[in-house]
Amino acid sequence: MHELKGQRILLGVSGGIAAYKAADLVRRLQDAGAEVRVVMTDAARHFVGTTTFQALSGHPVRSSLWDEAAEAAMGHIELARWATRVLVAPATANTLRRLAQGHANDLLSTLCLASEAPLLVAPAMNRVMWAHPATQANLATLVARGVQVIGPGSGGQACGEVGEGRLSEPADIVAAVATSLRPPRLAGRRVLVSAGPTFEDIDPVRFLGNRSSGKMGFAVADAARRMGADVTLVAGPVSLPTPPGVARIDVRRAAQMRDAVLAALPGQDVYIGAAAVADYAPAETLPQKLKKSGDSLTLTLVRTADILADVAAHAARPRLVVGFAAETSDLEAYARDKLHRKGLDLIAANDVSRPDQGFEADENALAVFWRDGRHDIGHGPKSRVATELLLLIAQRLEAME
Structure with missing residues (x-):
């Protein structure tokens, strides 16, 4: 029931239509016992407002490295140290590229570089973008570094197409986070x-x-x-x-x-x-x-x-x-x-x-x-x-x- 009890999840929300599912994800993570704080990219705020995530998580939502009040005390480092897991959901094609290349020019990418917590990403994008060799190469780079990839699922997409690239359902993402806390069942096999x-x-x-x-x-x-x-x-x-x-x-x-x-x-x-x-x-x-x-x-x-x-x-x-x-x-x-x-x-x-x-x-x-x-x-x-x-x-x- 509370398989994430004691976990501190830093949820990164990047800019895709699937960002609306991240609100449900916050609640489900909390129901599983986790404490959740949310960081949004500028693009994500075009899809879902910060007020929604602040109300659900009970914590202020961060979106900028240039927040003078927060960064006066090096707030991004404090957040990076606070997290026991960093979860990016949805992770757009652009976000995967930036993480693979080690960018640190916004709050979310900087946190991912500055945190020693395990990183999990749940991709969500158009099926052609998902299948593109550039996206797959970036994903392979992240996997080689030990990043856990959740999904994506397959089915109808907001663009009207059908195929791989849907954000995994929030319940499945929570289950994957819980699984990441245990030694992999097939490690060494x-x-x-x-x-x-x-x-x-x-x-x-x-x-x-x-x-x-x-x-x-x-x-x-x-x-x-x-x-x-x-x-x-x-x-x-x-x-x-x-x-x-x-x-x-x-x-x-x-x-x-x-x-x-x-x-x-x-x-x-x-x-x-x-x-x-x-x-x-x-x-x-x-x-x-x-x-x-x-x-x-x-x-x-x-x-x-x-x-x-x-x-x-x-x-x-x-x-x-x-x-x-x-x-x-x-x-x-x-x-x-x-x-x-x-x-x-x-x-x-x-x-x-x-x-x-x-x-x-x-x-x-x-x-x-x-x-x-x-x-x-x-x-x-x-x-x-x-x-x-x-x-x-x-x-x-x-x-x-």
Whole structure:
């Protein structure tokens, strides 16, 4: 109930439309037991007034290094020393750039440089800005310095577009702050994740594929990294940005995914096969475009390698091998059959017949099975579902020691 009791949170609010959610965040941080003080950038004050945050936090809001009354006693240093955690939410693309480059020309950036408290950032911006290589490079710099990144989420944005870049929900941010107080559950672990579809080429312009977006697997890789793991992600053909701090290997075909997974397998503690790997591929890929020649066409297909079963039987088998099962009926029966037949330790099954979860959706729900047990993860954002799955995996690893 009061998991942040005794914590002093310095909340930095930067200038984006998501700044309005920071007001709710202040209240939720306080409900969790934290004392909160707010610093706003000049741009943030165009979206939300300082009076709102002062009323909620019970403390004056600071926004300028040139506040004579506060700075007479070096107020920015006092604030920097006061905080046990510095949280920037929302963190705009510009704010991430300034933090990565070590700017100190406004109060918030100066505080981040002057404080020895752990720094957490919750990005929020347009999906194209989030995916831009410059933003991702700045984020990678911050992650390398030990900054914890919370989110972002995916969905509708104020600009009318849909995609990655939404500010994580305040409850999820509070949970992430609370998690940061504990030793990372997967610190020192190595986790290998496969994600996305595979495309099996028929000719230079056609392929056999499936509807997997890769969002669930990428959320799993991101959650594992945030929990302290060294993460390698083998990704099928998707356009999702690489989660911060994750090593990514891009592949296209099932055979390429198998080769990449097996090559990365030695030394891994966990393999999570979240990819939707094609079961069949054309017997041959034609070098030229196949022309229409009749009312019907027969393709000869051959079975692809079973990556999950190969990993489970491999000499370098990780301690835990976790599969995924996307089903449209008889969820438990099919999932348990796959669990036993492939020699898995856990399998996470989801009902992809539902339009609000699974393939292409931003939310999911999982039923996780093992030989003599089951754990249900309720419907919600894939980031939260992934975190709950990783917590279960961490628990299983700890029980093996």
